[in-house]
Amino acid sequence: MKQTTRFGLKYTFADKELKQSRESSGPARAVEETAVKAQQAASDPGFSAEIQESLQQVLGELDNLIGLAKVKELAREIRAFVEICRRRERFQLKNESLVLHMIFKGNPGTGKTTVARILGKMLAELKVLPKGHLVEVERADLVGEYIGHTAQKCREQLKKAMGGILFIDEAYSLARGGAKDFGKEAIDTLVKAMEDHKNEIILILAGYEGEMEKFLRTNPGLRSRFPIHLHFPDYSCDELIEIAQLMVRERQYRLSVGAAEYLRHYLQQQLDASRPNFSNARLVRNLIERAIRRQALRLVDRRIYTRDDLIMLLREDFIQPEEEEAIIHIWQTE
Numbered sequence: 027m028k029q030t031t032r033f034g035l036k037y038t039f040a041d042k043e044l045k046q047s048r049e050s051s052g053p054a055r056a057v058e059e060t061a062v063k064a065q066q067a068a069s070d071p072g073f074s075a076e077i078q079e080s081l082q083q084v085l086g087e088l089d090n091l092i093g094l095a096k097v098k099e100l101a102r103e104i105r106a107f108v109e110i111c112r113r114r115e116r117f118q119l120k121n122e123s124l125v126l127h128m129i130f131k132g133n134p135g136t137g138k139t140t141v142a143r144i145l146g147k148m149l150a151e152l153k154v155l156p157k158g159h160l161v162e163v164e165r166a167d168l169v170g171e172y173i174g175h176t177a178q179k180c181r182e183q184l185k186k187a188m189g190g191i192l193f194i195d196e197a198y199s200l201a202r203g204g205a206k207d208f209g210k211e212a213i214d215t216l217v218k219a220m221e222d223h224k225n226e227i228i229l230i231l232a233g234y235e236g237e238m239e240k241f242l243r244t245n246p247g248l249r250s251r252f253p254i255h256l257h258f259p260d261y262s263c264d265e266l267i268e269i270a271q272l273m274v275r276e277r278q279y280r281l282s283v284g285a286a287e288y289l290r291h292y293l294q295q296q297l298d299a300s301r302p303n304f305s306n307a308r309l310v311r312n313l314i315e316r317a318i319r320r321q322a323l324r325l326v327d328r329r330i331y332t333r334d335d336l337i338m339l340l341r342e343d344f345i346q347p348e349e350e351e352a353i354i355h356i357w358q359t360e
């Protein structure tokens with residue numbers, strides 16, 4: 027048989043393997059095979075066109091994000107798995123239940139909340155979750171100050187998140203106070219809810235990598251309840267610039283050449299200083315939002331302006347206040 031494409035070749039190997047397995051499973055298998063073929067002809071097991079379209083839209087949102095290859099791969103995996111489960115159901119085949127509680131490890135501004143929100147929407151489209159909304163909480167929303175308070179707070183948050191995702195930021199802070207702290211009670215309540223409502227709620231614990239690892243080590247029972255661990259790496263300077271370009275495009279602005287150069291220089295400086303609180307894409311967003319406000323101030327009193335003026339963000343819109351002071355200072359002393 028002649029094969030011209032790589033994918034064609036792949037299918038040929040897969041077909042051959044399938045054929046060999048069928049042959050080795052004897053006559054009972056052949057009867058089952060005939061029944062399967064009859065059903066196959068009668069059914070089209072995919073999602074409806076409408077669902078496919080909104081699913082495509084959500085996946086597009088994810089694909090638009092810069093980098094994050096592992097996250098995109100996971101989303102494709104989940105989508106394929108759910109689709110295959112649905113097809114298997116039609117043939118009365120057993121399905122593993124889908125446990126999707128997750129741990130997100132990464133520094134601030136690496137996209138954890140954004141990704142959780144998109145995954146929620148995707149899981150709602152796939153009908154894995156009834157609603158798919160995101161409820162983001164932290165220690166203070168879950169841990170109370172007196173007996174009974176913690177259970178009540180947890181219940182409230184769980185109720186809000188039911189049908190969607192409960193996203194717990196800086197999850198390790200639940201274990202902060204040691205054995206006597208109410209944080210332990212919060213963890214126990216959440217774990218129980220994960221089991222009791224496993225088809226209605228997904229828990230995502232998020233936080234810095236090192237702290238999360240320590241937290242999981244001190245709570246050995248927890249790790250196995252969260253089968254998906256995703257690492258969100260810090261962005262490189264090139265990725266941060268790509269993110270900046272994406273953010274301005276989405277807002278219908280553009281960076282002038284000077285602005286892009288300045289931004290690259292500024293971000294590289296920040297990266298080289300390797301500040302412990304470097305906030306990745308959030309820093310980029312803040313810089314852009316500030317530049318947009320400064321552009322507005324630059325233009326607001328002008329009587330004549332063009333469409334381009336309204337779109338373009340210039341270098342001067344990005345200059346940081348401390349640098350401005352430095353420039354004025356140099357100018358005064360020269």
Ligand SMILES: Nc1ncnc2c1ncn2[C@@H]1O[C@H](COP(=O)(O)OP(=O)(O)OP(=O)(O)O)[C@@H](O)[C@H]1O
Nearest residue numbers: 091092133134135136137138139140269307308311
């Ligand atoms: N890969 C990416 N591509 C485009 N935009 C991104 C990307 N990652 C993050 N952003 C944007 O950066 C901002 C911060 O992201 P987000 O809030 O998801 O980070 P986070 O990891 O949850 O931060 P924190 O730990 O501080 O809560 C958001 O506006 C988000 O849209």
Ligand SMILES: [Mg+2]
Nearest residue numbers: 138139140195
């Ligand atoms: Mg966040």
